[in-house]
Amino acid sequence: MEYYADIAIQIMFLMMLALSLNLLIGYTGETSMAQAAFYGVGAYTAGLLTLPVAVAGLEVATSSGVAGGQGWGFWPAAGVAVLVSFAVASAISLPALSRVRGEYLILLTLAFQLVVTQLMGSLTSVTGGAFGLTPIPPMTLFGEMLVRPSQVAAVVGLLTVLTLLICWGLGESPFGRILKGIREHESAVRAVGKNTVVPKAVVFGIAAAIAGLAGALNASYYQVAAPQSFNLDVSILAIGVVILGGVANPLGTVVAAVLLGSLKPVLDSLVGDDAIAWRGVIYGLALVLVMRYRPQGLIPEHRGPRDLVNRFRRRPETVERPSTQAPAAAKAPSPAPTSTSGPVQETAAVLTIAGMTKSFGGVKAVKDVTFDLTRGQITALVGPNGAGKTTLFNLITNTIRADEGTVSLNGVPVDGLSITGVARRGMARSFQDGRLFERLSAIDNVAMAIPGQEGENPALLALRPFRSRTRERATRQDAADLLRFVGMNQDPHTLVSDLSYGDQKLVAIARLIATGADVLLLDEPTSGVDPSAVEHVIDVIKGLRDEGKTICLVEHSVHMVERLADRAVFLDQGQVLAQGSIHELMARRELTEIYFGA
Amino acid sequence: MATRPPASPRDELTLPLLTASDVSPSLFLQLLVSGIVLGSTYALLGTSVSTIYSTTKVFHFAHAFVYTAAAYVALATASSLGLPLAVAIAAGLLVAVVLGVGIELVVYRPMRRSGADSLGIFLASLGLSIAGPNLIQIMFGPDGRGFPAGDPRLFTLGTATFTTWDVLTVVVSWALIGGVLAMRRSRWGLASIAVSANRELASAVGISPQRVHVYVFGVGSFLVGVAAVLFLLNQSATPNIGLQPVLLGFIATFLGGVGSQKGAPFAGLVLGMVVSLSGLWLAQTFQTAVIFGLLFVFLIVRPQGLFGKIAA
Numbered sequence: 001m002e003y004y005a006d007i008a009i010q011i012m013f014l015m016m017l018a019l020s021l022n023l024l025i026g027y028t029g030e031t032s033m034a035q036a037a038f039y040g041v042g043a044y045t046a047g048l049l050t051l052p053v054a055v056a057g058l059e060v061a062t063s064s065g066v067a068g069g070q071g072w073g074f075w076p077a078a079g080v081a082v083l084v085s086f087a088v089a090s091a092i093s094l095p096a097l098s099r100v101r102g103e104y105l106i107l108l109t110l111a112f113q114l115v116v117t118q119l120m121g122s123l124t125s126v127t128g129g130a131f132g133l134t135p136i137p138p139m140t141l142f143g144e145m146l147v148r149p150s151q152v153a154a155v156v157g158l159l160t161v162l163t164l165l166i167c168w169g170l171g172e173s174p175f176g177r178i179l180k181g182i183r184e185h186e187s188a189v190r191a192v193g194k195n196t197v198v199p200k201a202v203v204f205g206i207a208a209a210i211a212g213l214a215g216a217l218n219a220s221y222y223q224v225a226a227p228q229s230f231n232l233d234v235s236i237l238a239i240g241v242v243i244l245g246g247v248a249n250p251l252g253t254v255v256a257a258v259l260l261g262s263l264k265p266v267l268d269s270l271v272g273d274d275a276i277a278w279r280g281v282i283y284g285l286a287l288v289l290v291m292r293y294r295p296q297g298l299i300p301e302h303r304g305p306r307d308l309v310n311r312f313r314r315r316p317e318t319v320e321r322p323s324t325q326a327p328a329a330a331k332a333p334s335p336a337p338t339s340t341s342g343p344v345q346e347t348a349a350v351l352t353i354a355g356m357t358k359s360f361g362g363v364k365a366v367k368d369v370t371f372d373l374t375r376g377q378i379t380a381l382v383g384p385n386g387a388g389k390t391t392l393f394n395l396i397t398n399t400i401r402a403d404e405g406t407v408s409l410n411g412v413p414v415d416g417l418s419i420t421g422v423a424r425r426g427m428a429r430s431f432q433d434g435r436l437f438e439r440l441s442a443i444d445n446v447a448m449a450i451p452g453q454e455g456e457n458p459a460l461l462a463l464r465p466f467r468s469r470t471r472e473r474a475t476r477q478d479a480a481d482l483l484r485f486v487g488m489n490q491d492p493h494t495l496v497s498d499l500s501y502g503d504q505k506l507v508a509i510a511r512l513i514a515t516g517a518d519v520l521l522l523d524e525p526t527s528g529v530d531p532s533a534v535e536h537v538i539d540v541i542k543g544l545r546d547e548g549k550t551i552c553l554v555e556h557s558v559h560m561v562e563r564l565a566d567r568a569v570f571l572d573q574g575q576v577l578a579q580g581s582i583h584e585l586m587a588r589r590e591l592t593e594i595y596f597g598a
Numbered sequence: 599m600a601t602r603p604p605a606s607p608r609d610e611l612t613l614p615l616l617t618a619s620d621v622s623p624s625l626f627l628q629l630l631v632s633g634i635v636l637g638s639t640y641a642l643l644g645t646s647v648s649t650i651y652s653t654t655k656v657f658h659f660a661h662a663f664v665y666t667a668a669a670y671v672a673l674a675t676a677s678s679l680g681l682p683l684a685v686a687i688a689a690g691l692l693v694a695v696v697l698g699v700g701i702e703l704v705v706y707r708p709m710r711r712s713g714a715d716s717l718g719i720f721l722a723s724l725g726l727s728i729a730g731p732n733l734i735q736i737m738f739g740p741d742g743r744g745f746p747a748g749d750p751r752l753f754t755l756g757t758a759t760f761t762t763w764d765v766l767t768v769v770v771s772w773a774l775i776g777g778v779l780a781m782r783r784s785r786w787g788l789a790s791i792a793v794s795a796n797r798e799l800a801s802a803v804g805i806s807p808q809r810v811h812v813y814v815f816g817v818g819s820f821l822v823g824v825a826a827v828l829f830l831l832n833q834s835a836t837p838n839i840g841l842q843p844v845l846l847g848f849i850a851t852f853l854g855g856v857g858s859q860k861g862a863p864f865a866g867l868v869l870g871m872v873v874s875l876s877g878l879w880l881a882q883t884f885q886t887a888v889i890f891g892l893l894f895v896f897l898i899v900r901p902q903g904l905f906g907k908i909a910a
Contacts, residue, residue, distance in 0.1 A: 031721075103720075118883060232841070233728075236728055239721070280735075284728030285729045288726055292705065292722060
């Protein structure tokens with residue numbers, strides 16, 4: 001009984017490490033090699049706080065020469081361990097996450113892991129060196145000291161379930177949606193006006209905090225904190241559990257933790273001393289085989305109880321709502337200072353672009369471009385390939401920094417803002433390549449863009465769980481309405497990767513509208529959409545204009561520009577050659593020659 | 599955490615917080631010489647990693663396994679089979695190349711074909727780097743094994759001492775680095791630069807990225823094999839010797855600037871010097887912390903590395 005309780009505790013520690021790591025690897029697509037380091041930070045912090053206070057002349061009986069601790073109780077010490085792990089992790093990850101992604105973070109966390117392991121082993125006066133901190137007092141609960149594995153297993157079990165609920169809840173919340181968006185296309189998350197650096201640093205901190213809690217529990221259970229329990233192998237084992245179980249699926253992590261966690265006791269009886277080495281060979285090879293043949297892991301994303309729940313819940317979100325009126329989300333007032341949806345003024349310049357210039361190396365891609373966008377008008381950028389139309393979109397939204405020139409939105413300069421800031425001021429863009437979140441459902445793609453969601457803040461999620469859920473339901477309803485509005489007639493729960501190209505385009509338009517922005521920049525909205533749906537897209541864009549949105553689009557088909565645009569700006573070799581109605585422009589021979597390459 | 603290094607009796611370099619005037623010239627000279635030797639090793643490792651990484655963008659963590667395998671094959675050939683050192687070294691290098699290229703062909707290439715992203719390939723690589731050394735441990739045991747290379751001659755330069763093996767390490771490392779830099783002008787060198795700059799465009803002008811990948815994995819694995827053999831001259835091998843060198847290779851690559859061929863060896867040399875000279879003020883156990891600190895500072899101040907360009 002106690003033997004099995006001990007194994008269960010080991011498995012649950014692994015589970016806590018892997019569940020929280022899955023938030024990082026599975027949901028956010030960032031890898032940390034330092035999960036065991038934070039596990040260790042938690043263990044040593046708790047150990048140092050709970051060790052008895054050294055009394056002068058009466059040395060505490062530590063086998064390793066550490067003078068003594070603070071004599072705290074277990075639970076406050078565990079709380080501090082959690083906070084310390086969170087703080088250290090956020091501090092380390094913030095610069096990495098704000099500047100570069102992927103490989104640099106792997107390298108940095110790997111180096112951090114090795115530093116921590118080495119310091120644990122060598123700062124003998126603080127950590128007790130290779131022997132570790134010992135004897136750390138066992139945890140107490142309601143005044144009773146928990147010594148037997150079965151008692152500890154109950155406490156650890158409870159906390160593991162809590163971890164599971166937290167990780168699951170975060171993953172399925174609007175916060176989790178942003179994390180998944182970052183995984184798919186970070187630039188697209190920023191383009192809909194959401195900050196991505198803070199969520200990444202927060203999730204990194206949360207993963208470390210849970211590891212820190214596991215560390216505190218570990219130290220008090222084994223009554224020792226020693227370097228070999230928190231080395232790189234443990235980090236990699238946790239990564240192995242996440243990958244084998246399935247990314248972004250807590251259920252898979254639980255299953256894989258049980259499988260890999262029970263491997264060692266089994267191998268112990270089979271091969272004795274080599275058990276750890278054999279476990280390494282087995283899960284190392286399993287990692288290779290899974291990545292090669294089944295990268296989604298044992299239990300793929302979107303599979304689990306929640307999935308079943310969704311299947312029964314779909315009805316309210318798919319109410320038939322044939323309407324050419326933009327739903328509430330589209331009309332939500334944007335936070336732009338002067339953007340009130342007042343009477344449509346034909347002449348008001350909403351966006352002013354002046355003297356925009358950009359060179360790539362020696363090539364001037366855009367030269368001194370100046371034009372205005374007017375409220376309630378559709379302006380088309382036309383011109384041959386390479387005229388600089390998409391580059392101009394990039395410059396306007398500051399996706400690429402201009403060499404010279406200014407952009408003002410409602411008279412306020414926005415050229416110093418990031419694309420996130422621009423979107424929040426009320427100007428959003430779509431991308432020629434779509435840049436949809438492919439492994440998310442259509443409804444999640446659109447919901448991502450809706451501004452002002454409380455559930456994107458993990459602190460508010462924790463403080464007001466029920467209110468966040470109600471809000472989320474409303475958000476999803478709005479997203480479903482928007483999808484219907486743009487004529488996306490497939491099940492809104494379909495993954496975007498399973499939708500046709502034309503439907504994906506519609507999702508992209510719905511996502512753009514969902515930002516609530518007043519100025520919409522559409523990069524080739526109808527290319528690839530099947531002809532029957534094109535009519536609908538035209539109606540949608542015109543409907544948005546009639547509500548007072550300011551629209552600018554890049555479009556290749558002259559026919560489409562004729563039908564859609566009130567005005568056209570003709571670009572060639574990065575310069576504005578002419579502006580006016582498309583009929584005026586196409587009547588000028590020199591322009592048609594450039595356009596059609598006569 | 600303590601801000602002062604603990605005085606450890608084992609390590610004579612542990613003179614707590616020396617000021618500049620306290621630094622003895624003899625210690626400085628010795629650390630400088632050690633720094634050049636260490637830096638040459640790091641430069642070689644950096645060149646090895648950057649050769650592979652800058653062209654393929656694979657975070658080839660299994661390079662650590664290649665390093666370990668080369669060392670153990672050389673060891674087994676020399677001590678168990680009793681063959682001459684030259685044969686043992688050749689066998690180690692051959693295994694390094696075969697293993698490195700084999701991993702690319704058997705694991706990475708099929709994954710790339712089935713659309714795996716760089717994170718996926720890294721995780722597979724991580725799996726190999728775990729499975730491989732553990733297998734070696736099961737076969738050879740966890741204990742350190744030395745190479746029967748004999749005792750080197752000792753040289754003195756003023757107050758600093760160094761050995762034949764140190765000289766050999768410096769000469770061989772820089773000769774190979776020079777060779778790799780010279781090969782940039784060759785057909786294969788140019789092709790790998792082309793693939794690294796723009797894969798699609800390179801294949802459009804008739805360069806096969808697949809063959810270039812095999813080439814860079816071959817060269818990179820050969821270099822890491824050499825580094826492993828040089829390591830064996832001075833120290834004994836354990837199954838997990840590969841991790842640290844490959845980590846340093848990656849750090850040199852990133853600090854030098856991804857895509858810059860001369861960046862990695864230069865950063866490697868600087869890294870080795872800094873680590874060694876930090877011994878003037880810090881205990882040896884803080885070396886990893888110094889390396890981490892450098893990485894962290896660079897990340898904030900110059901994330902593109904010494905010679906790197908900011909990606910558009």
